[in-house]
Amino acid sequence: xxxxxxxxxxxxxxxxxxxxxxxxxxxxxxxxxxxxxxxxxxxxxxxxxxxxxxxxxxxxxxxxxxxxxxxxxxxxxxxxxxxxxxxxxxxxxxxxxxxxxxxxxxxxxxxxxxxxxxxxxxxxxxxxxxxxxxxxxxxxxxxxxxxxxxxxxxxxxxxxxxxxxxxxxxxxxxxxxxxxxxxxxxxxxxxxxxxxxxxxxxxxxxxxxxxxxxxxxxxxxxxxxxxxxxxxxxxxxxxxxxxxxxxxxxxxxxxxxxxxxxxxxxxxxxxxxxxxxxxxxxxxxxxxxxxxxxxxxxxxxxxxxxxxxxxxxxxxxxxxxxxxxxxxxxxxxxxxxxxxxxxxxxxxxxxxxxxxxxxxxxxxxxxxxxxxxxxxxxxxxxxxxxxxxxxxxxxxxxxxxxxxxxxxxxxxxxxxxxxxxxxxxxxxxxxxxxxxxxxxxxxxxxxxxxxxxxxxxxxxxxxxxxxxxxxxxxxxxxxxxxxxxxxxxxxxxxxxxxxxxxxxxxxxxxxxxxxxxxxxxxxxxxxxxxxxxxxxxxxxxxxxxxxxxxxxxxxxxxxxxxxxxxxxxxxxxxxxxxxxxxxxxxxxxxxxxxxxxxxxxxxxxxxxxxxxxxxxxxxxxxxxxxxxxxxxxxxxxxxxxxxxxxxxxxxxxxxxxxxxxxxxxxxxxxxxxxxxxxxxxxxxxxxxxxxxxxxxxxxxxxxxxxxxxxxxxxxxxxxxxxxxxxxxxxxxxxxxxxxxxxxxxxxxxxxxxxxxxxxxxxxxxxxxxxxxxxxxxxxxxxxxxxxxxxxxxxxxxxxxxxxxxxxx
Numbered sequence: 037x038x039x040x041x042x043x044x045x046x047x048x049x050x051x052x053x054x055x056x057x058x059x060x061x062x063x064x065x066x067x068x069x070x071x072x073x074x075x076x077x078x079x080x081x082x083x084x085x086x087x088x089x090x091x092x093x094x095x096x097x098x099x100x101x102x103x104x105x106x107x108x109x110x111x112x113x114x115x116x117x118x119x120x121x122x123x124x125x126x127x128x129x130x131x132x133x134x135x136x137x138x139x140x141x142x143x144x145x146x147x148x149x150x151x152x153x154x155x156x157x158x159x160x161x162x163x164x165x166x167x168x169x170x171x172x173x174x175x176x177x178x179x180x181x182x183x184x185x186x187x188x189x190x191x192x193x194x195x196x197x198x199x200x201x202x203x204x205x206x207x208x209x210x211x212x213x214x215x216x217x218x219x220x221x222x223x224x225x226x227x228x229x230x231x232x233x234x235x236x237x238x239x240x241x242x243x244x245x246x247x248x249x250x251x252x253x254x255x256x257x258x259x260x261x262x263x264x265x266x267x268x269x270x271x272x273x274x275x276x277x278x279x280x281x282x283x284x285x286x287x288x289x290x291x292x293x294x295x296x297x298x299x300x301x302x303x304x305x306x307x308x309x310x311x312x313x314x315x316x317x318x319x320x321x322x323x324x325x326x327x328x329x330x331x332x333x334x335x336x337x338x339x340x341x342x343x344x345x346x347x348x349x350x351x352x353x354x355x356x357x358x359x360x361x362x363x364x365x366x367x368x369x370x371x372x373x374x375x376x377x378x379x380x381x382x383x384x385x386x387x388x389x390x391x392x393x394x395x396x397x398x399x400x401x402x403x404x405x406x407x408x409x410x411x412x413x414x415x416x417x418x419x420x421x422x423x424x425x426x427x428x429x430x431x432x433x434x435x436x437x438x439x440x441x442x443x444x445x446x447x448x449x450x451x452x453x454x455x456x457x458x459x460x461x462x463x464x465x466x467x468x469x470x471x472x473x474x475x476x477x478x479x480x481x482x483x484x485x486x487x488x489x490x491x492x493x494x495x496x497x498x499x500x501x502x503x504x505x506x507x508x509x510x511x512x513x514x515x516x517x518x519x520x521x522x523x524x525x526x527x528x529x530x531x532x533x534x535x536x537x538x539x540x541x542x543x544x545x546x547x548x549x550x551x552x553x554x555x556x557x558x559x560x561x562x563x564x565x566x567x568x569x570x571x572x573x574x575x576x577x578x579x580x581x582x583x584x585x586x587x588x589x590x591x592x593x594x595x596x597x598x599x600x601x602x603x604x605x606x607x608x609x610x611x612x613x614x615x616x617x618x619x620x621x622x623x624x625x626x627x628x629x630x631x632x633x634x635x636x637x638x639x640x641x642x643x644x645x646x647x648x649x650x651x652x653x654x655x656x657x658x659x660x661x662x663x664x665x666x667x668x669x670x671x672x673x674x675x676x677x678x679x680x681x682x683x684x685x686x687x688x689x690x691x692x693x694x695x696x697x698x699x700x701x702x703x704x705x706x707x708x709x710x711x712x713x714x715x716x717x718x719x720x721x722x723x724x725x726x727x728x729x730x731x732x733x734x735x736x737x738x739x740x741x742x743x744x745x746x747x748x749x750x751x752x753x754x755x756x757x758x759x760x761x762x763x764x765x766x767x768x769x770x771x772x773x774x775x776x777x778x779x780x781x782x783x784x785x786x787x788x789x790x791x792x793x794x795x796x797x798x799x800x801x802x803x804x805x806x807x808x809x810x811x812x813x814x815x816x817x818x819x820x821x822x823x824x825x826x827x828x829x830x831x832x833x834x835x836x837x838x839x840x841x842x843x844x
Contacts, residue, residue, distance in 0.1 A: 095138055096131050098187045104128060105191060110198065111205060118202065125199040132191040139185045146178040218414050220474045226411070233409035240406045247334035260330040267326035274319035282311045287366075299505040301371045305360040305498050312356035313349060320348055339405050347397065351390040357494065358386025371501060381434055392427050393487070396420040417480035418471055424483040425467045428490070432457065460486065489555055496551045503543035511536035525604050592648040599640030607633055626691040630707065631684040672727075676710045679726035683707055689729060694737035694804045697728060703805070737804045743776065744804035746811045748818070751792035756827055758785060761795055764825060768817040769799045774810045776800045 105128050112121045153171055157163045219225035255264050286307050294300040324344065333341055362379045363370040370379065400416040402408075463486055470479035509515045513522055513529035518536070521527050607629060615625040684707060689695055693704050695714065702716040712729065714722045737744070752761060762783050769781035781799040788794070801810050822829065 095135060098135060098184050101128055101131055101191050105195060122199055122202060125195045129192050129195040132188040135188040136185055139181050143181045146174055150174050216477060217474045218476050220472055221418055222472055229411040230415055233411045237408045237412050240408055244336040244406055247337035251331035251333050251337055255331050263326060267323045271319040271323040275316055279312055279315045282315055283308055286311055299509045301369050302502040302505045305371055306502060308360040309356045312352050316352045317349060336405055347394050351394060354390040355386045385431060392423055396423045414476045417476045421467050421471055421479040421483040424487050425464050428486055429464055492551060492554045496547060499547050500544055503547060504540045507536045507540035511539055526608060588649050592644045595647045596644040599643055603636040603640060676726045679730045683726055683729055689736055696735035744801045744807040746799040746801060746807050748797040748811060748814060750795050752795060752829060754793060756793055760825060761827060764821045765797045765818055768814055768821060769797060772810060772814060774801050774806055
């Protein structure tokens with residue numbers, strides 16, 4: 037079986053990149069292969085399928101790609117050979133996709149040019165010779181390009197099928213190796229087989245030992261010793277002092293630049309890991325390049341030395357991540373909710389995890405490179421399983437151990453945490469049982485999967501926190517940027533908070549999918565295989581005639597968000613900058629702004645649906661399918677919606693008008709899509725459906741004229757001096773400051789009713805809303821003037837009924 041711990045070193049490096057970029061994933065598979073041979077792939081020639089296409093290359097030929105695909109073998113032995121063969125299949129598929137992409141554009145151009153020539157004439161009719169020649173040339177070229185596209189698509193399908201068959205065979209071998217049972221380490225048979233294989237294993241280890249001794253001897257010569265020691269000293273200086281200075285400088289920079297809060301803490305964890313990895317990688321690469329240039333390693337020792345940098349970077353990643361999360365030097369910056377006592381108890385565990393990982397990795401890697409016997413590989417796997425089991429058990433024990441100096445009661449533990457710890461405990465017991473009965477491969481796989489799961493979960497925990505903190509800092513109304521959005525675009529705080537929560541949820545879902553891919557890397561499913569499945573999903577999911585693409589969904593979301601933001605900016609500019617410079621009335625300005633806002637919403641939604649892949653024809657089909665339901669269930673809503681559009685277009689009433697609708701009388705404050713808001717005199721608001729303004733009689737007091745009329749009607753006795761009454765009432769009207777001079781007040785004698793003279797005074801004010809107050813003031817003034825002038829008002833006639841006569 038292949039090295040059980042090789043995966044944790046190589047994948048830890050890719051996991052570090054995932055923490056830095058939030059997208060990188062591990063790409064190395066750990067599989068059992070009892071007879072695996074570390075056969076390196078032969079270097080690809082220029083233009084070969086396995087060559088990396090880093091730079092732009094000329095477009096390949098389809099026949100050349102087909103011949104290269106036919107020359108590739110169907111199977112391969114050894115993990116490196118399998119990986120190289122799959123890379124060749126992938127490179128061939130990528131080249132064929134380049135041909136398809138380039139030739140598709142040419143095919144579209146040829147079809148467009150044929151369309152410009154028009155349809156071919158019917159048989160028996162003549163056509164211009166030049167046009168006929170062009171048509172034949174274009175048809176010939178189009179057929180050739182179409183044939184090339186079809187051949188390239190066949191290459192893509194064939195390469196994918198061969199790669200899938202190779203993965204299937206590899207997975208079957210992986211599962212078969214897991215079920216292989218070895219003698220129990222508790223019995224004598226296991227150790228007898230190991231002792232019998234030891235002479236052969238010693239002979240296989242001898243070449244590597246010899247190569248390392250020869251390389252060491254060359255490095256110890258006076259010619260190379262000084263350069264190697266200098267490179268080692270510089271590397272150690274950079275790793276110790278340089279790393280410490282870089283981390284402290286990064287911490288001070290975070291304090292100055294980043295605002296206080298969780299974003300600073302989560303971003304600082306990622307930055308510390310990134311800086312440590314970068315400094316150590318540069319120092320280690322400089323040292324290794326110096327050693328390789330002078331040691332002249334052999335084929336076996338070079339493989340071992342080539343993985344030293346991976347081991348060191350793994351140690352740096354684990355220790356830096358652990359130190360950044362525990363934050364014993366800065367407890368207030370600690371990201372996870374850990375107490376100070378628990379963080380102090382765990383401060384040595386990052387180094388312990390890293391060192392145990394390297395110690396169990398070294399024997400397994402040496403056994404794999406030297407192609408040791410199956411008993412030796414099983415012994416290494418057993419050591420790996422037991423060492424990781426003890427390490428995880430010690431970690432759980434330290435987590436459950438109460439603090440000696442803490443008098444606080446332990447916080448209640450969530451149910452899922454208890455279930456997870458119980459499952460891990462059962463898994464550890466299962467590993468020990470599997471090793472005891474001889475299923476060492478399965479035990480090693482379970483132990484390494486537990487360790488890998490812990491590393492992945494901790495790493496993605498940092499990413500989850502960073503995604504949430506970044507979303508809250510950028511969009512939330514409590515952040516500085518969110519406050520700017522609220523001020524400049526007029527977004528409500530609740531809207532920004534909801535957007536921040538949704539953005540954080542989307543980021544976490546995406547990270548969770550990649551975490552599942554990373555977790556499944558040790559269970560026989562290679563990360564690149566899972567990524568290929570995600571590529572297929574990214575290509576689209578067809579449901580009937582509708583195709584759902586994740587990229588189209590994100591594009592539609594981007595179009596909707598950008599469209600609504602642009603619509604909000606345009607509406608604010610229209611209301612605050614442009615419309616106030618026109619001669620429109622305020623009510624007309626509000627109606628026009630509302631109407632254009634509705635039109636913009638329709639256009640943005642249509643653009644979002646178009647980005648999603650839903651064309652106008654599909655929208656019309658959906659609308660026709662829903663027309664029956666709209667006609668019965670949503671009839672009133674549609675009627676009010678259409679009525680609202682009519683009100684905004686024809687403007688029989690507008691914002692600011694004084695209207696009377698039945699028993700409702702007041703100012704129109706807002707015209708919405710479904711209803712209109714009318715504010716009454718008592719400051720209450722009545723919401724009236726828009727259809728009421730279309731189907732019923734509405735009295736608009738301010739449609740043609742904005743003046744209000746004050747009507748005063750008084751009865752006086754027949755003996756009253758009419759001229760004196762006329763003078764007093766007109767004088768009172770003219771003296772009031774709210775009465776307009778034009779049109780001037782008027783007084784008329786309407787006639788005699790019930791023995792009284794009926795005088796009627798009419799005055800005009802600036803607005804109907806002032807009529808009631810001016811009328812009250814005029815009545816007070818007129819009654820005082822009549823009282824001072826001795827003019828009595830008429831007393832209403834009272835009808836008295838006589839009582840019936842008393843009985844005799």
